[in-house]
Amino acid sequence: MAAVKQEKTLWPMLLTLLSGFALSQAFRTTTAILAQGLTADFGLSPQSLGAFAGLFGLSFGVAQLLMGVGLDLYGLRRTVLTAFPLAIAGAALSALAPGYAWLMAGQLLIGVGCSPAFLACTLFIARHFPAERFAYLSGVAMGVGGLGLLFTGTPLAWLVQHGGGWRTGYAVLAGLSALSWLLIWLRVHEPPLPQPQPQNAGRESWGQALRGFAALLAVPHTWGILLLGMSGYAAFLSLRGLWLAPLLMERFHFSLVDSGHVALALSLIALFAPAAAGRLDPGTARRRAWIANASLLMAALFVALALLRQHAAASVALILLMGLLTGYGVLQYADVRASYPPQLTGRALSAYTMAMFLGVALMQWCTGIVATWAQLRGVDAHMAVMLAIGAWLALASTAFRVLPVSPLVAGEK
Numbered sequence: 001m002a003a004v005k006q007e008k009t010l011w012p013m014l015l016t017l018l019s020g021f022a023l024s025q026a027f028r029t030t031t032a033i034l035a036q037g038l039t040a041d042f043g044l045s046p047q048s049l050g051a052f053a054g055l056f057g058l059s060f061g062v063a064q065l066l067m068g069v070g071l072d073l074y075g076l077r078r079t080v081l082t083a084f085p086l087a088i089a090g091a092a093l094s095a096l097a098p099g100y101a102w103l104m105a106g107q108l109l110i111g112v113g114c115s116p117a118f119l120a121c122t123l124f125i126a127r128h129f130p131a132e133r134f135a136y137l138s139g140v141a142m143g144v145g146g147l148g149l150l151f152t153g154t155p156l157a158w159l160v161q162h163g164g165g166w167r168t169g170y171a172v173l174a175g176l177s178a179l180s181w182l183l184i185w186l187r188v189h190e191p192p193l194p195q196p197q198p199q200n201a202g203r204e205s206w207g208q209a210l211r212g213f214a215a216l217l218a219v220p221h222t223w224g225i226l227l228l229g230m231s232g233y234a235a236f237l238s239l240r241g242l243w244l245a246p247l248l249m250e251r252f253h254f255s256l257v258d259s260g261h262v263a264l265a266l267s268l269i270a271l272f273a274p275a276a277a278g279r280l281d282p283g284t285a286r287r288r289a290w291i292a293n294a295s296l297l298m299a300a301l302f303v304a305l306a307l308l309r310q311h312a313a314a315s316v317a318l319i320l321l322m323g324l325l326t327g328y329g330v331l332q333y334a335d336v337r338a339s340y341p342p343q344l345t346g347r348a349l350s351a352y353t354m355a356m357f358l359g360v361a362l363m364q365w366c367t368g369i370v371a372t373w374a375q376l377r378g379v380d381a382h383m384a385v386m387l388a389i390g391a392w393l394a395l396a397s398t399a400f401r402v403l404p405v406s407p408l409v410a411g412e413k
Contacts, residue, residue: 023148023176038052058357077189086109157260299389
């Protein structure tokens with residue numbers, strides 16, 4: 001009974017934290033809808049557009065290291081409340097940006113400000129909910145956070161097309177971010193951990209914490225986890241957050257709002273896919289095989305999308321199928337949690353999340369280069385980009401299969 005009562009108090013706090021993650025999801029997927037307006041106003045090349053989209057992931061990923069340590073040292077509430085105002089400032093700066101450099105500065109601030117958002121949610125779940133529900137609750141958290149993706153579908157497309165352009169979109173996001181910060185300040189007060197530290201246990205220093213992160217990289221099974229972590233979510237986000245609307249508009253002559261409808265449908269599917277995958281979690285012994293197979297299937301879907309140059313309906317169907325398949329990402333979080341002892345769980349999740357968003361930045365930047373290269377040679381830029389993503393993901397999936405497995409996971413087989 002006490003556990004049920006405690007859980008009732010935990011859910012409002014988790015949902016409030018997830019409002020920040022939802023806005024983080026919105027910020028990282030705006031480029032696909034805003035690309036046309038940004039290109040028209042600032043004359044951006046595909047490479048510049050890719051660099052702009054990738055800067056969110058780069059700043060987000062690099063800041064993960066510091067935010068992960070901050071969450072351990074100062075707690076979830078204080079870290080999120082300190083960082084998130086940077087996202088508000090970045091959105092306001094982007095709305096007023098007179099040029100590309102100011103836009104990049106705004107994107108940098110947004111990425112750093114949003115960096116603790118999802119990690120705070122996963123650590124909150126790991127610390128205060130039963131371990132056997134971690135995969136399912138992480139899936140629910142990713143699904144709720146996906147509400148931010150809904151905003152950057154049809155609503156944002158309509159707002160941009162009829163309500164004042166891309167600057168209005170950033171202004172609305174700045175206002176919503178300020179509201180989220182206020183709710184977190186009012187509602188989130190993390191309860192004490194079930195097993196508090198002894199009174200004489202000293203707080204870990206920043207140097208010790210950073211050395212702890214470096215020590216993770218010396219563990220052989222970390223590399224397979226991080227390589228696929230850098231690739232799976234990056235592949236989906238490069239499509240949803242950067243190339244979706246340009247592909248549909250340039251290949252099949254969709255309007256911006258029509259492209260927004262596809263983005264909205266994709267986001268709705270992605271909203272429920274993680275929770276469904278969490279429910280279907282096969283357990284520690286079989287989870288890695290599911291992850292490897294799902295990532296390889298996703299790579300094949302990107303190759304198919306690259307080649308379907310004349311079939312709009314089939315392309316949209318493939319894109320929606322990709323949204324359904326993205327749910328396997330929550331199994332990767334569960335695999336990370338199972339691969340390390342409890343004292344390293346927070347640090348491992350932080351390192352994994354950092355790898356995810358560094359991967360997003362790298363893939364979006366690289367696909368921008370691929371698109372520019374293809375255009376200069378008269379090749380279909382979207383075909384080149386989708387083939388590059390498919391090849392990248394297939395290589396990462398192969399690395400995940402062949403590199404060492406954690407003894408904690410291998411022992412379950």
